[in-house]
Amino acid sequence: MKKIASFLLVNFTLLLSSCSGGNDSNDYTVVDLYPNVTSKFSGKIDLNNLANYANQTIPAYITKDNTVGNPITDKGATLGRVLFYDTNLSSNNTISCSSCHIQANAFGDVAIASIGVNGTTTRHSMRLANSRFSNEAKFFWDERAATLEVQTTQPIQNHLEMGFSGTSGDGSISILIAKLQKIEYYKELFKFTFGSETITENKIQLALSQFVRSIQSFDSKYDTGRALAANDNQPFTNFTAQENQGKNLFLTPPVFDAAGSRTGGGVGCAVCHAAPEFDIDPNTRNNGIIGVLNGTGIDITNTKAPSLRNLVKQDGTTNGPMMHTGNLETLQTVIGHYGTINLAPGNTNLDPRLRPNGFGQKLNLTATEVNALIAFLKTLSGTNLYVDSKWSSPF
Incomplete structure (x- = not known):
């Protein structure tokens, strides 16, 4: 007993x-x-x-x-x-x-x-x-x-x-x-x-x-390539020449002249969105988007951004418009925004990395460079994120 x-x-x-x-x-x-x-x-x-x-x-x-x-x-x-x-x-x-x-x-x-x-x-x-x-x-x-x-x-x-x-x-x-x-x-x-x-x-x-x-989300084409490479700066063996060109442009800082115009190097996206997480630098300030959704005036307080992973779905369509105002609907328009930064009146919080030598940056991107950057950004999207049941509605 x-x-x-x-x-x-x-x-x-x-x-x-x-x-x-x-x-x-x-x-x-x-x-x-x-x-x-x-x-x-x-x-x-x-x-x-x-x-x-x-x-x-x-x-x-x-x-x-x-x-x-x-x-x-x-x-x-x-x-x-x-x-x-x-x-x-x-x-x-x-x-x-x-x-x-x-x-x-x-x-x-x-x-x-x-x-x-x-x-x-x-x-x-x-x-x-x-x-x-x-x-x-x-x-x-x-x-x-x-x-x-x-x-x-x-x-x-x-x-x-x-x-x-x-x-x-x-x-x-x-x-x-x-x-x-x-x-x-x-x-x-x-x-x-x-x-x-x-x-x-x-x-x-x-x-x-x-x-x-x-x-x-870590099942993207980028992740497959990164797992095979010693670091991000190496060419990824699973990337096309265009995707590797875009990666290089993304990672490499630009060279500016005295008037803030790019004369060499890459475009330096990674200065604020560092690989391999592609998160936002905590010290980043406003990115030049100062609009508001409702009402009038300007909003210069926005300094956070989501990861650049999964900007688009596998079919290339975006996961919605970008920026806090949702005013940029395509990757091309986002790149265009950073290509020419305007020093807007009242924006006292513009990130200094976007105003080299006191001027709004001018990246002078060619069509080939824009297409390469877009091709690289598309490699950051996975597939499981969209279908895994553990993140779906339980109701």
Whole structure:
């Protein structure tokens, strides 16, 4: 009898351990402790066999990572996935994070301004792919969020976007939390992830940011070539001559004359968008785009940019317009913008790298160089990002 009692005690202890939230192993008990999750997300989420978010393959040449104090777990990212796609996070149950950050568009939007519960966004929605792999830890175009964790709940608390601002007749985020606390599958998911049914803004931030950081793309033509090369400066054996020319132009700094006109070298995109992450330099200032989406005046505060990976899909179409104003719709127009930088009145925040010797840069690109740059930028797009079910809607 003592042996039987001991056996039952051990197995009961293991059962409690499996749902405590402290162990991210996939070796869960077969006893279904989460019936509402099982029912709601049948065929999409299996808590006994979670998708791999925590241990995805990251190439050895990728070294940048803005994860601080909130490592990705399978449990946390699974909860984050549900939160990301749930319209319950908006005041009128019509908008989710995924409404503006769409998997088919590298988690960006083809609309210039995304639709919210009380109007449209004031800046174009930024692509989220590879958000983790950057030295820049701040988020939003104007870097007003110190971390991704802080960023995740700000759209929820925006009057225009998701409507829990606590102003203009909106309820506050505490109203949202009370709303989610009444939803049975959230009681179970928060218990599963954190060991308690209690929902807080911090827990929402932790889960959403784990899911967003899990969205990665390293299966591009560029990655195939980079894996075979000692460094980025070597010609990639899988690239065409045009693609290698574009890579060289991208990486090599330009040589300017006294009037800011390029006389040699490359075009130096990598000075601000360094390979192999192609993230934005944290010290970058305004890039010469100072327009606003709504209203009049200028906006010179925008100094953040998404990774240049997955600017386009495999068919060459863009994942939506580019820049915070969404005013540049093709890679050619983006290159054209940087080809001739105008010193606009009032732009006191223009990056000094775009005004050599005090003049707006003139790259004097030939048609051959423009086409080579475009060819190279297209090599930065993968395929799995758009189809992997672990980043798709669980509803």
